Amino acid sequence: MSRWLFDLGNSRLKFAPLDDAGRIGRVQAVAHDARAFAPGWDDALPARIGEAHVASVAAPELRVALLDGLARRCGRIELAATQARWAGLRIAYTEPARLGVDRFLALLAAHARGGPWLVVGVGTALTVDLVDGDGRHHGGRIAPSPALMRQALHARAAQLPAAGGRYREFAAGTDDALESGCTGAALGLLARSQAGAQEACGAAVPLLLHGGGAGALLAHLPQAVHAPALVLEGLARWARPDASA
CATH class of the missing domain: 3.30.420.40 (ATPase, nucleotide binding domain)
Incomplete structure (x- = not known):
């Protein structure tokens, strides 16, 4: 079962495979115009994906476009969200949900280092x-x-x-x-x-x-x-x- 990671930012989508040992494969990136992806953006993806893990800070319509594209080839999609505590990391925000998920995940990776x-x-x-x-x-x-x-x-x-x-x-x-x-x-x-x-x-x-x-x-x-x-x-x-x- 293949697993892939997707980081949808304000100007680019970055994605990479994730192996069973938790190692990230080759990272690829495609640009977008904040409303839609260019045709063929998903050509580098396999026909079937077991699990997709998605982090998004983009506009809702672009996030929906990504999720719709993944749903056609993916068995399970998980959308990451900021948490007050996770894997030893403790977020300072009194309202943790207001901390962008990209910042939360970057902090999670930094703490792991x-x-x-x-x-x-x-x-x-x-x-x-x-x-x-x-x-x-x-x-x-x-x-x-x-x-x-x-x-x-x-x-x-x-x-x-x-x-x-x-x-x-x-x-x-x-x-x-x-x-x-x-x-x-x-x-x-x-x-x-x-x-x-x-x-x-x-x-x-x-x-x-x-x-x-x-x-x-x-x-x-x-x-x-x-x-x-x-x-x-x-x-x-x-x-x-x-x-x-």
Whole structure:
């Protein structure tokens, strides 16, 4: 019986097979326009799937489109949901259901790696969450990602390009200034978060980055750990028979 993992985000669907030992196979990704998938998005999937484990933060109609597509070839579909406690992880939110399932699963995967982590998701939004070595989630932050900042500026002032430029500490041109300002805002938020994390945990806390926009920040964060499939890692732990233990 084959098992597959599906991570439906705001701009991409990532999916991978899961073997009997809980190891994730080759991760594939397809883009979407927030309303529908392109024809043939599921060509890489087998004709029959035993179990599908799904995490979704996308709009309801897109989630329904995914579930409808899976129902035609899948025996069982399980939709992951944020829990207050799971596999040693304790969520800080007073209303755990309001913590996005992608952040919950990323924290679950981070906790499984051991030690404290500042978990950073870089997608449409920039999310930052602190989990200590005992699995206690201290809470987090949500901000626009650098890409979204650029898009928002372009939407309000069309003469400002939505992309392009190079990071400079002090830029001598508009494109570079935009790139430096938006990337610098994200880096400043992470620096402040790391300082707060060190105060909360009593020692320096490393960064664990994931998400489609992580690459733009990694060049400026040489000590950060890149985990592009972190949400799928957490979903794999969710899918274990003893998952909540």
